[in-house]
Structure formats: structure tokens, C-alpha cells
Amino acid sequence: MNRFLKNILHFSVYLLLINMACFGVIKTTYYDEYTPFNGSFSTYLFADSHGHQLDTLTEASGIFNFADPSDSYEDMLRKVKYTVAHSEVKKILLSADVHTMSTYREDNNNLDRSTIYATRADYKSSYDQFLQQYLRRYVPLLNGKSRDAILMHLKSLIPRPFNPELTWEEKTTAQRKARARIRANIHFENSERSEKLEKLIEEIILICRENDIELLGVKFPLTSEYLAEISGKGYSVEEILTRNHCKVLDFSHLFEGKSEYFRDQDHLNTLGASVFMPVLKKEINSP
């Protein structure tokens, strides 16, 4: 037994070193990239990559952009709870895009990163909290998402021949349509909406109501090509919000035909974001 334990411990040291190296990589390239909280605002934006594209441009309008790519309503709920507990929040802007209640978004989320905003109450048990909040985070060798983040980082280190990708505007109509179709198929791979996410939106609405916070839904601008692809698809986030007397600001058609404002089929570029911000500011302040 002693020999076995000695070898196991010896081998574990190597594994620990590999684990530390992996953690070092993902800490800087993955975990630290997740938006840190700022409690000095009264209006907060919660969304996925559609909102994240606005970057810090929102701050001039008094809005803290708390959106991160791939945030699901579960991540947003954790952030909302944290925000309510740690700031004087008066107004919340919540993504009401049609894809946000898909099973795709339920499966592709930031639950491993938003744990920093979670409390014991967000987990089924202390054991579950230990697994999700600590083990998965600090032992990347046991976490598939960490592995994916490391792979992505390693791929980014491989020098690529100079072959600049065309901007959305430079792409041909056929190329844009094809990209939009691929994206729409990913977002709407099946017609089922996530019941889990639906319940979480209701919970966000309830928290806002209990804390006297104004909740506004926001549908971000989309390209004509993507709008054509998702026509008739989507899940009723807007319906849930309006049913609960929350106003929904629909900007999805705002920049239709203006491909110069987009980075890709469903994300604004910096120019688009800077043009969009004043419109958003005006709308959220209008009675």
C-alpha cells in the first residue's frame, strides 16, 4: 500500500502542476475577462454578447454594462441578485432578444464564471455549491468548459497567415445570408423553449418588483439577413415581460439595411454601438 500511495502522490504532483498551469491560463484569459461589478450606478444592463458589444459606451449614459457574451438568464439572475444587494439600483435593462430563451442559451452559458456572484441559495446544496463554485473553477482538469477556454487560447497563439477577414459590410449578400443562416440554426436548433429560463425571467421580474426597480426589456439591433432568417422563430421573452407590465424596447429593426453598423449578423460593431447608445438613452428615459 505504501508503494501505491507513494506513486499516487508522486503522480498527483505532476497532475497538480499541469492543473496549476491550466488554471494560470484560464484565470487570465477566461475568468478575469468576466465583467467585474461596479456598484456606483443606478441603471444596469444585463444581456449576452448582444449587449456586451456596447462595451463601456453605456457609462456616459449612466448605465453600467454588466453584460457578458453567453450570459443566460441564470447568469443574469445571479448578477441581478448581487446588484440589488450591493448597489442602489433603480433601473434594469434586460435582454429580450428572441434567442435568449432557447435551449441553446440554456446549455451555452457562463455558470462557471458567474459563480463569483452566486450565493449558497443559488445552489441545490452545499455540496453542489462546493462542486460548482470551487472544484470546477480551481480544478480545470475536471471542467470541460475550462478545457474549451484553454484550447481557444492555444489556438489564438498559433500565428495565422495574413488573411484579414472581411468585415460584415464587405461580405457579399450571399456570404451574409449564409452566415446568418448558420447563426440562426445554432440559436434555433430546435423549436423548444427553455422552461428553466422562463422561470428564471419570472424570478428576475419578481425581484425587481419587490425592490421597486423599473425593469425594461431590450431587443438589440439585428441585420436584415439575420432578421430574415429568424422570421417566425423565437421564444416569447417579450410576451413574458409585457404580461408582467414591463416595457420592451424593440430596436431589432433599427438598423435594417445598414450593414456598416454590424460586426456580424447579430452584433453591432463599435460604430453601430456608438450610434445606438444615444437612441437607447433617449428611449429608456422617455416616460
Place this chain on the structure above:
Amino acid sequence: MLFNSLDFALFLPVVFILYWFVAKGPLRLQNILILLSSYLFYGWWDARFLLLIAASTVIDYSIGRQLAVSEKAGKRKLLLWTSIIANIGILGYFKYANFFIENFIEAFSIFGLELHASSLKIILPVGISFYTFQTLSYTIDVYRRKLEPTKNFIAFAAFVSFFPQLVAGPIERATHLLPQFYKNRDFAYESAANGLRQILWGFFKKLVIADNCAKYANIIFDGSQDLSGSTLAVGAFLFAFQIYGDFSGYSDIAIGTSKLFGFNLKQNFAHPYFSRDIAEFWRRWHISLSTWFRDYVYIPLGGSREHKAKTIRNVFIIFLVSGFWHGANWTFIAWGGLHALFFLPLLLFQKNRKNLTVVAENRFLPSVREVLAMALTFGLTVLAWIFFRSETIHQALDILGSIFSHTLLEKPSVLPVKVIVYIVIFMCIEWLGRRRPYAIEDLSFLNKPMRWLFYLGLLITIYFLGRFSQEIEFIYFQF
């Protein structure tokens, strides 16, 4: 609890430490620990399942005790049938009730009679087919006086619920596993190290081979109606490796885990895709199930000792029952039937025991004849897997129709080259280790640093190439 879960990653070392350091000494304490751990492991899915396994344990233990004191043939037979009916009854209800209801209604509808009955809402307890067969083997062997009925309830309960092989086998015989619960178990370094190596190989098979194949096989089978014959052939090929990697990977993890606790389980797979005929395939695929059917169904029915018609009947019975054991669907029965058809010519022409040794036993490479024989056997198994994987017989026939059409010559629309490369490398390693119970058992030709480098390399390969963003269940859990 899944082997490929964080829960198991914590569970196994904790149980290992408790077993060898806390419970070491009195055998009874170790058995109690195994029993409690096994119930925790199984109850992790759904605590209600524990009632079933406990019921099965109590029934067979009690019947075993009754058999010990009964000398009258009639009473012994009655006890045996009580056990068979109870066990098969539980299995039948949970696994086959809806199948029979639906087919009963369908059969009546042929005669224009419309029956209305809603399907029962039954949850299929994981692994029920496995532990039911294991407990049945105990009663049958006690009835046949091959095994002394146990007086040790804890040992028996631990035998029925032994967590490494509880949910997907190998299906152990009471004659082999139960006595191991009576003997003191001393820690053996070589066995434990061997166990860890086998676990590692099992995870490679599951996470790298099976789960990567599953991704594409699922896409192809789910969209089969719109795909060309060539794409469907790729799907069937990938499914063949998915199921092999998944199931034999599970068996490797189960056997390896048992070794860590001083237990020795039977080999369940012996490189089946290197078989040169279907008879050899069945000596190498899911060995614990095929030998179970051989010993408890085929031989009692007369086996191949009687006239040809009876032999043919017996072969069909075991293959069809074996297919039905996998699931309550006509597709599994068709899969079994197809294998019976492939097997029969070999049996009738007495060629079924032609290939008893490992292929290319004293050579590095196989002969051309052997390659052709292996390719043909593999092709036949892939053909049968189409039925196994399809949702309905209709879908399977449609897929076969597409494969055997001109669209077989089209360029496949789904061709995961990366996964095919993994399969090729995997099969090369399997070929090199084909004389061993699992491919990487013997690494003695490497010195210690190289061996460790190999293990680290394999771990890193599993980490970077395996699919574990989500915990994907083992296929055989549903059976």
C-alpha cells in the same frame, strides 16, 4: 452516479480510503462499506430505485435460504420459479409493460378493434436488467447445487449491488463474485496499479472515442431521412465505434475500479472488432451476457446437442431474447434476429468454433484472408447496428435502402475526419494489445519514466480530445 462525473471523481477516492484505512480488518465492515457505498452510488440517480434492488436482494436471499433446507424436487422447483417470476416480473413491469400495451393495442387495430389505453408512466431504473440477471444467476446456481446458498446477508446484498458493475455489468455469476465477499481482501499493488491503468483506458474509450463518435452518429441518425447513403454509412460506422467505446469503456472502468478494492471481475470484451466470423464476435462482445444466455437459456433448451430444427430454434431464441433484453423495441429484436441469421450458417456447417485463438496470434500483421474475414464480420455487425440504433424498424429499413442505393457513391455530407483519425489510432493500439484483456495492460516494455509519460500523455489526450462539457450517459444504462 456516472463514472464520468465530478461526483464519482470525489466518491471513488473517499470510498477507497475508507475501505483500506478505516474499514480494514473485519471483513464484515468492508462488506458493509461496499454495501452502503453501492446504495449511495445507485441512489444518486433516484432514491426510489433502492427499493427495487433491496426487494430483489431480499427475495433471492430468502429463496436461497429456503433452497438450502429443501430437499423435495417439487418444492425446489417452486422456489426457483418464484424467484424467476419475481425477478422477471419486476424487469417486465418496469422495462416492457408499455411495449406490450402498445403492441397489444396495435394487434387489435389490425382486426379493426380500437382499444384505448394510455401508456403507463414508468421510469426505467438504470441497470435493472443487469442486477436482475445477476441475482437470477445466484438462485439458479443454488437450485442446480452449483453454489452453496449464502447465510451472509450483507455479503449477498453487497454482491447484488456492487457499485462498479451495478448499472452496466459485467453481469457477474454468483459462483465467481459472491465467494470473493467471504474472503479477506489484501491490498495488492500490481492489481491496483493494473486497475488504475484499466480505468484510464476506459475513460479514453468513453470520452475520446465513444462521445466524439456519438456527436456525429446522433446528427446522422436524427436526420437520416434527408441524407445520402454514403453519409448514413458513415453514421453506422461511427455508431459501431460509439457503442464499442461506450460499453467496453464502461466495462474497463468497472473492472479497474473493482481491482482497486481487491475484486476480480470477468472480462466483458476481447477486442470484438478483430473477429473473423460472427461466432467469434459473440465470444468477444459482451461476454458476460452471451455466456449468461448460453448457460441459463441455450443449454437448458438443448443447445446444439439435438436435431437441427431444434438447434436452429434454440439459436433464434437466444439471439431474439438477447435483443429484447436490450430494450422494449422491435429494433432490438430485429438486431438479435439478424445476428442469428449471420450465426446459423456457421453453426450448421460446424464452423462456429473455427476461430478460437486471437487473430494473427504469433504474427505482427494479419494475413490477407484474415483481413478480409475481419472486414466482412465488421461489415455485418455494422449492418446490424443500424437496427440497434434506429428508432423504428421503418427507419432502419429506410437507412439500409439509402445505403444500398446509388447515393452510396456520393460524397458524404458529414465526414468527421478528426474522429476517424482518433478511431484509426485507437484501433492500432487495440491491435497491438489484442492478446491482452485490454489494450494497454502490458506496458512493461517501457521503463517507469516512459510509462508515466504515457499515462500523463493519455490523460492530456483525454482532457483535450474528450467530450466532457456535458456528462454524457453510457448507452447501456438504458438497458
